[in-house]
Amino acid sequence: AQSVTQLGSHVSVSEGALVLLRCNYSSSVPPYLFWYVQYPNQGLQLLLKYTTGATLVKGINGFEAEFKKSETSFHLTKPSAHMSDAAEYFCAVSAGGTSYGKLTFGQGTILTVHP
Amino acid sequence: DAGVIQSPRHEVTEMGQEVTLRCKPISGHNSLFWYRQTMMRGLELLIYFNNNVPIDDSGMPEDRFSAKMPNASFSTLKIQPSEPRDSAVYFCASSVGLSGGEKLFFGSGTQLSVL
Numbered sequence A: 001a002q003s004v005t006q007l008g009s010h011v012s013v014s015e016g017a018l019v020l021l022r023c024n025y026s027s028s029v030p031p032y033l034f035w036y037v038q039y040p041n042q043g044l045q046l047l048l049k050y051t052t053g054a055t056l057v058k059g060i061n062g063f064e065a066e067f068k069k070s071e072t073s074f075h076l077t078k079p080s081a082h083m084s085d086a087a088e089y090f091c092a093v094s095a096g097g098t099s100y101g102k103l104t105f106g107q108g109t110i111l112t113v114h115p
Numbered sequence B: 001d002a003g004v005i006q007s008p009r010h011e012v013t014e015m016g017q018e019v020t021l022r023c024k025p026i027s028g029h030n031s032l033f034w035y036r037q038t039m040m041r042g043l044e045l046l047i048y049f050n051n052n053v054p055i056d057d058s059g060m061p062e063d064r065f066s067a068k069m070p071n072a073s074f075s076t077l078k079i080q081p082s083e084p085r086d087s088a089v090y091f092c093a094s095s096v097g098l099s100g101g102e103k104l105f106f107g108s109g110t111q112l113s114v115l
Helices: none
Strands: A002-007 A010-014 A019-027 A031-038 A044-050 A056-058 A064-068 A073-078 A087-095 A109-114 B005-007 B010-013 B019-024 B031-038 B042-050 B053-056 B065-071 B074-079 B088-095 B110-114
Touching (some): A002 A087, A019 A109, A031 A064, A044 A064, A044 A073, A073 A087, B019 B088, B019 B110, B074 B088
Parallel strands (some): A010 A109, B010 B110
Antiparallel strands (some): A031 A087, A056 A064, A087 A109, B031 B088, B042 B053, B088 B110
16 A cells, blocks of 8 residues: 655745755655646646665756655755746656556646745 | 546536536546545445446435446546535546556536536
8 A cells, every 4th residue: 555645735946046845755666756736727747756776866857856765755856946836746656567557646746836 | 648537627507407418538548537526425436337338326325416437538427416515636547457456537627506
């Protein structure tokens, strides 16, 4: 069984500031980890994913995340926030390998970017 | 490609009525997922198909919900009879395969309001 906890339902930053969205996961098998972004009235879009290999994963729009097994974390960062980054972000986990790939999502974090 | 297409975008109905939500996955994708998003429960996986066959329907809330995938290009989610607590955004998503590392492509969702 898998679960995801996103710390902070709302995060507010100034334009140009560091963005840090926190995600911790629980999984009984080696996990695959994802970050998705949702803009208002739209479906979710994949930002980045970790499956195997390099633990620092780079995604679209300047975002990156680091898989830390010892901390069971997969935090999302971006060095400099842009107004267009304002959206809701979801961390998700699935069982890797040959298991069926259904995703379990966290509750989401709404990112607000102030001018 | 037009992406995952869902219809209708908005549905308003009265309690007790039958509701049918429709989804056309991306051509070539052989896995299809139905998710429900609410403020209280976040994103929940209802059911998913692989090669038109239902693999896991453990997320379907109760017998009032049913889903079909008669062919690779079409799926329906039906609620009969509908209840106010079914009000939510219903997302369809598709992917290539089910090994757990695939990118999910989401539709724009159907906003369902049951009065």
